[in-house]
Amino acid sequence: MSNTDAAPTEVDCGPSAFGAFDGVLHPREVPLGGPRAIRVRRTLPQRERSLIGAWCFADHYGPHDLRGGAGMDVPPHPHTGLQTVSWLFEGLIEHRDSAGVHAMVRPGELNLMTAGAGICHSEVSLSSSPILHGVQLWVALPDSDRDTGRDFAHHVPRPRSRGGLTTRVFLGEFEGESSPVHTFTPLLGAQLDLEPGTSVALGVDAGFEHGVLVDHGNIDACGAELTVADLGFQGTGHDTLHLTARGDGPARVLLLGGAPFDEELLMWWNFVGRNHDEIVAYREQWQAHGDRFGAVAGYRGELTRLPAPPLPHAALKPRPRPGV
Structure with a gap:
């Protein structure tokens, strides 16, 4: 998924330390795509927090009824220095990338794309599934692996139920289940479904x-009230996470975890780099149709590739981190 902000702000994703259940990030709505774009709720990054482990970007969207409006149609666009995690609750999305992968994103199935040194891809929702509902997440790659080759992985986690809780572990290990998908830093990604009134203490x-x-x-x-697209976070040093489904209906969350990411990095548009000069070079190579990103075959939209927005007049600089 692309960050289609016309004037994206550079974001410092430096290391941070937090303890206890530190609070809640509320989403902001942004468009995804062209003039008739769907709206998505973006929770990461924000000034208050830019990273949870190596998770550096989180968009939540839907449910959108595609019979009454536009769906998702994101033309080929570039990425560097990250992995994209696509996870659907409803719908069907067609993925194409410059590694030659043509795949479908389906509910309950992980699609993980590794950009490494550079990749481009397109994402198009299909009208055969009228409701579109899911999340798109990014994971920052450490300096030692950020120039790795393009890659793609697919995994269908099995659901596991106990009491009023059902888990699907798509990355890492949790509740006795593990994912075979490789990540470059220790990570956890799991869907948790809670029946009404369910209260659990998760190890x-x-x-x-x-x-x-x-x-x-x-x-x-852990005592914080969360609603749709809110992101609550808990720091290191805790071996239990308490969740309760409030009200008369069920609840569903994604649990995202990871070892603290101890490298400072710079995010601008769809690029994850380390400094201003790298971001400038990535943008120039994309605009010049350079070999770094390759090309997507088979995309049939009106716009053959998404142009990069203009850079700001001032040099890109990491934002000051809270408490620094």
């Missing part, structure tokens, strides 16, 4: 930072 890795991203329902997470 988590005390060395991880954790985020709870709400898809639907009302959740109490």
Whole structure:
């Protein structure tokens, strides 16, 4: 998925330390695509927090009824220095990338694309599935691996239920389940479905930072009240995470975790780099149709590739981090 902001702000994703359940990030709405774009709820990055582990970007969208408006149609666009995690609750999205991968994103199935040194891809929702509802997440790659080759992985996690909780672990290990998909830093990604009134104490890795991203329902997470697209986070040093589904209906969340990411990096548009000069070079190579990103075959939209927005007049600089 692309960050289609016309004037994207550079974001410092430097290391951070937090303890206890530190609070809630509320989403902001942004358009995805052209003039008739769908709206998505973006929770990461924000000034208050730019990283949870290596998770550096989180968009939540839908449910959108595609019979009454436009769907998702994101032309070929570039990425560097990250992995994209596509996860659907409803709908069907066609993925094409410059590694030659043509795949479908389906509910409950992980599609993970590794950009490495550079990739481009397109994403188009299909009208054969009229409701579109899901999340798009990015994971920053560490300096040692950010120039790795393009790659793509697919995994269908099995659901596991106990009491009023059902889990699907798509990355990492949790509740006795593990994903075979490779990540470059220790990560956790899982869908948790809670029946009405369910209260659970989840055993988590005390060395991880954790985020709870709400898809639907009302959740109490360690005493913090969360609703749709809110992201609550808990710092390292805790081996338990308490969740309760409030109200009369069920709730569904994504649990995101990871070891603290101890490298400072710079995000602008769809690029993850380390400094201003790198971002400028990535943009120039994309605009010049350079070999770094390759080309997507088979995309049939009106716009053959998404142009990069203009750079700001001043040099891109990391934002000051809270408490620094």
